[in-house]
Amino acid sequence: MKKLTAYLKEQKITEVECVICDMTGIARGKIAPVDKFIDEKGMRMPESVLLQTVTGDYVEDEPYDALLDKADIDFICVPDENAVFKLPWTIEATAQIIHDTYDKMGNPIELSPRNVLKKVLKLYEEKGWKPVVAPEMEFYLTRRNEDPDQPLIPPVGRSGRQESGRQSFSIDAANEYDLLFEDMYDWCDIQGLDIDTLIHEEGTAQMEINFSHGDALSLADQVFVFKRTLREAALKHNVCATFMAKPVPDEPDSAMHLHQSIVDTKTGKNIFSLNDGTKGPLFYSYIGGLQKYIPELFPSYCRYSPRM
Template identity: 70%
Template sequence: MNAPFDQLFTWLKDHKITEVECVVSDLTGIARGKIAPTNKFLQERGMRLPESVLLQTVTGDFVDDDIYYDLLDPADIDMVCKPVSDAVYVIPWAIEPTAIVIHDTFDKFGNPIELSPRNVLKKVLQLYTDKGWKPIVAPEMEFYLTQRCEDPDLPLKAPLGRSGRAESGRQSFSIDAANEFDPLFEDVYDWCELQGLDLDTLIHEDGPAQMEINFRHGDALDLADQITVFKRTLREAALKHNVTATFMAKPIGDEPGSAMHLHQSVVDIATGQPIFANADGSMSELFRQHIGGLQKYIPKVLPMFAPNVNSFRRFLPDTSAPVNVEWGEENRTVGLRVPTSGPESMRVENRLPGADANPYLAIAASLLCGYLGMVEQVEPSAAVEGRAYERRNLRLPITIEEALTQMEECTTVAEYLGAKFVRGYVAVKRAEHENFKRVISSWEREFLLLSV
């Protein structure tokens, strides 16, 4: 055994784990993999999966054959999946002692699989390492609790809380409204503590039974793993309490959407000191360039923040989500907010990613944009003071078709993330959108059936 696998072996034995869920993330963020008895897992030291699972859409379909066979071996060969020794988590809700082990993916020659979201994030982090930098992130996850509903044609409704009543009106930051679901969140916090997830605060957001859980700042790859596990943990806790938890970007019409806000900063590896602030506490030139890079390249990677047609409903007019890459200090109407902080905590909050985004890809895209700004020395626009919702100069694509075209045509994104990844990701999202366009909506039936 090698040292990392020795560490994993010891952890599984110490926790008396009898079953292992071996998982990788597909492009959507769905966990794909196999479930194995611990002894078999330790014997095989990983698993093999068809590489084609990485070109599977959220509906379970695949991209067109010409793209499929151009990006993948025609024989539909397996990729080699190796366990990550420090990405292992207990499953508290399982009947038998069970663990999730996240895997990295390689081809038969040991090269990282380009289509793997976790590998995409690792590629971006290596860019920082090569410059002597380490990014620090702090994600904020918004989500809705809803009544369970078997009919997808019916609108979602707020669930009943401990009082036996559903919320009415806006309950932003209400302690009482959050306490309506205390039993559920007690399970969430207990389970996350057992899993070693770095949760921080719980906040009631604007929408009915819309909540936000913040993560403590830390390593980008570790937090992407944690968000992946957290989303499943929350869903399981919700099911236990007979409600549904959803990370859809816009699950309820006329209510605010759900975001995955990303706070990001950078430290110097050699000194451990932040590089976004000068000695006097003012913003450093690198910080300004980081913001400039976000402004320049976010429109080119927007599908990694807004991956579904539903994602763009969050960007509709008169919503609380910014649809721009303006920046400003303590301004929630801009896409890039700089919170008030001391020099050691100088950071930018990217408010554009939706809660439905794959955490590996959203974090990778956000950090890449900032990195490119620093290496290209991109100057940002002037900071916005006051309301920015109506500003037009730095607005984003408003449809997924337009966003995918911009991503596909950006040679810089392909250079840094890999042409194969960009082509595969765009193809999957286009296949999903084609599937969506075949569905006749209730709006069409209501207003067109007897009127046209």
């Protein structure tokens, strides 16, 4: 905690958002005064938060009882000193700190998405490999909508007109929301989010942000933080941003594309390629694994992709 405590004091942080990422990508946690956070060196939360749905409901009785203790005991949250983000949109100087989760015996909580990723990365490490990923985040901008039963409609841009047609890769259409995106880039820079290009996607007021290639755990954290950042920037400009898979009928879906490669940690070479740059057997094996196992993940994709 010495490194983290020094950072909080140096940045004159007064509040800390102690957060974990649940299965739906929602930030769950507690907000604490900085002195209380430093004294307690973490927090506790009930295990049940990891089985909440995107609407805040809980899963049915049978799977709930099979996965969690009926007593709804607490797990221990430990701050990750490498996952600290100063929030640029708050009135008070606030830091968001992503926490890892453990049971009282010190074992990682298996329902935690971050722990699942760490477990997978450990398997790569044992092989002497390191995954390299680059996410692409698609989203829609919409007018603010107080009635969830009414359809989402495109916002009015700086021209004073509402976007009405599909403008794939249009610079002018993206520039309609320049002030919003300037704040987004500035806020991402403050937080150290490694975002790259912005494009207008195919849908009406649908956009895409690309991240630079990098470490899988770091980028998972960055994507989690980016969603909050973009939504806050949108609200500042009186519009909304949604990452739902299908927020607007008769418009293209939104997705998160994930560019993937694997590097041999000893040689630094991509294991998918042969020395002459052609595809190697491990590349075809990887594709075969995706073809075999992705169908088993479809229920998870369908359950968790619709996220505001």
